[in-house]
Amino acid sequence: MKKIFIVGMLIVCALSGIVSQAQDEVFRIAALMPSATNDLAFSQSMYDALVAIQAELGEEAFEFTVQDSTYIVDDAAVALRDWAASGDFQLVIAHGSQYGPIVEELAAEFTDVSFAWGTRQDTFGMDNVYSYAAASDEGGYFNGVLAAHLTETGVVGLVGPIEVGDGKLYADGFANGVASVAEDIEVNIVFIGSFSDVPLATEAAETHIANGADILTGTAQMVVGPIAVAVANDVLWFGSDASQDELSEDIGVAFQIYKWDVLLLDMISNIQEGILGGEYYKLTLENEGLVMEYDKDFEISDELMAIADETIAGIISGDIVPIPEMAEAEMAEEEDEDSEG
Numbered sequence: 001m002k003k004i005f006i007v008g009m010l011i012v013c014a015l016s017g018i019v020s021q022a023q024d025e026v027f028r029i030a031a032l033m034p035s036a037t038n039d040l041a042f043s044q045s046m047y048d049a050l051v052a053i054q055a056e057l058g059e060e061a062f063e064f065t066v067q068d069s070t071y072i073v074d075d076a077a078v079a080l081r082d083w084a085a086s087g088d089f090q091l092v093i094a095h096g097s098q099y100g101p102i103v104e105e106l107a108a109e110f111t112d113v114s115f116a117w118g119t120r121q122d123t124f125g126m127d128n129v130y131s132y133a134a135a136s137d138e139g140g141y142f143n144g145v146l147a148a149h150l151t152e153t154g155v156v157g158l159v160g161p162i163e164v165g166d167g168k169l170y171a172d173g174f175a176n177g178v179a180s181v182a183e184d185i186e187v188n189i190v191f192i193g194s195f196s197d198v199p200l201a202t203e204a205a206e207t208h209i210a211n212g213a214d215i216l217t218g219t220a221q222m223v224v225g226p227i228a229v230a231v232a233n234d235v236l237w238f239g240s241d242a243s244q245d246e247l248s249e250d251i252g253v254a255f256q257i258y259k260w261d262v263l264l265l266d267m268i269s270n271i272q273e274g275i276l277g278g279e280y281y282k283l284t285l286e287n288e289g290l291v292m293e294y295d296k297d298f299e300i301s302d303e304l305m306a307i308a309d310e311t312i313a314g315i316i317s318g319d320i321v322p323i324p325e326m327a328e329a330e331m332a333e334e335e336d337e338d339s340e341g
Helices: 011-022 042-057 073-086 097-109 136-150 165-181 198-210 221-233 261-272 302-317 324-340
Strands: 027-032 062-067 091-095 114-118 129-134 155-160 186-191 215-218 236-241 252-258 280-283 290-294
Touching: 027 042, 027 073, 027 261, 042 062, 042 091, 042 236, 042 252, 042 261, 073 091, 073 097, 091 097, 091 261, 097 114, 097 129, 114 261, 129 165, 136 165, 136 215, 136 236, 136 252, 136 290, 136 302, 155 165, 155 198, 155 221, 165 186, 186 198, 198 215, 198 221, 215 221, 221 236, 261 280
Parallel strands: 027 062, 027 091, 091 114, 114 129, 129 280, 155 186, 155 215, 215 236, 236 252
Antiparallel strands: 252 290
């Protein structure tokens, strides 16, 4: 049976345990990322989380090492092996689903080292592997609802990376959010097959605008291209992973922020208690691992703000299910596991 751990308010208790134990030993994390730590997207969200943890615990209790822009898997394997073999780190993070096979191999070899990887659910059945993901469909749905209320042309465009993981979840959630307001709004979705191909993402964004889109959105580090296109054409932008406020100028509306520190703090506490892995974490709006932020330059009306608040409350309460078919599949899987248990 899979063990799924959804982080909640118990994080306060975990934090107090970390502080008391950190007096005796510095906790060290090494994290590998596919893109730059200032990519305004996936990698920056993890880097920001590590910085937040260090600010919370203090440099005397927490240290971290980062190797970013490691999109070549063979290079990633070298770095991850070196960190695991060094014995200097209690937790080694491979922040990217493409690193899964490497984590599976190294975790079997270095059984006294904790590994974490995402965004996938699989811990490979290993007691020293944590996995994590983001319920990005929640923020996607939220952004879709607002986009549906703001579009004037009735056409919106989404530029996605590869049709897997949180990128696909975001796209599906966004489309469903738009449809919940008006099914006749056209949602054009293009997955470019890359997380980092900025020119290709830019071309996709330009095609969306040529086809009448007055709102753009997307995920992954390549969104710097579509954001530039949105700014140049004065169309609205909705983002995910990290705040893109500084890049989107006055056309940004709302951003889904990944707060990985919410789950990392619990991992740290577990590891200090001898639990090296075997758990799956998911960021949600309910556990505040996902946070919706508005662009500081966008003036949102009282009416739209009320709709936004109602949407968030509905998702948290369960009255709104961003991807119903996925929820049904998860429930069926849980019922199967219960019957087997």
